[in-house]
Amino acid sequence: MVIDPIAKSLEKRKLWRRAATRYLELLPNPQNTEDDINWLIWRREYCTEKALQMALCRFGEVTES
Numbered sequence: 001m002v003i004d005p006i007a008k009s010l011e012k013r014k015l016w017r018r019a020a021t022r023y024l025e026l027l028p029n030p031q032n033t034e035d036d037i038n039w040l041i042w043r044r045e046y047c048t049e050k051a052l053q054m055a056l057c058r059f060g061e062v063t064e065s
Contacts, residue, residue, distance in 0.1 A: 001039050002026055016051035020044045 004026055010019035023044040027037060 002032065002036050007043075011047065014050075014054070016047045016054060020047035020051065023047065 004022065007019050007022040007026070010016075010022060023040050026032075027040050032040070
């Protein structure tokens with residue numbers, strides 16, 4: 001598991017899209033193990049899903065153009 005204070009701070013403030021972007025930025029680190037990479041991908045997906053849920057709550061159903 002990768003511990004990143006910036007990403008955690010973004011999550012705490014419910015800035016889900018920014019947190020997802022931060023996790024994406026952490027992926028290319030050559031020191032990441034395979035487990036770290038899998039965790040970062042999972043956490044990014046989690047944040048992306050939270051962002052979508054927030055959008056649905058605020059703006060109703062989101063449709064693709």
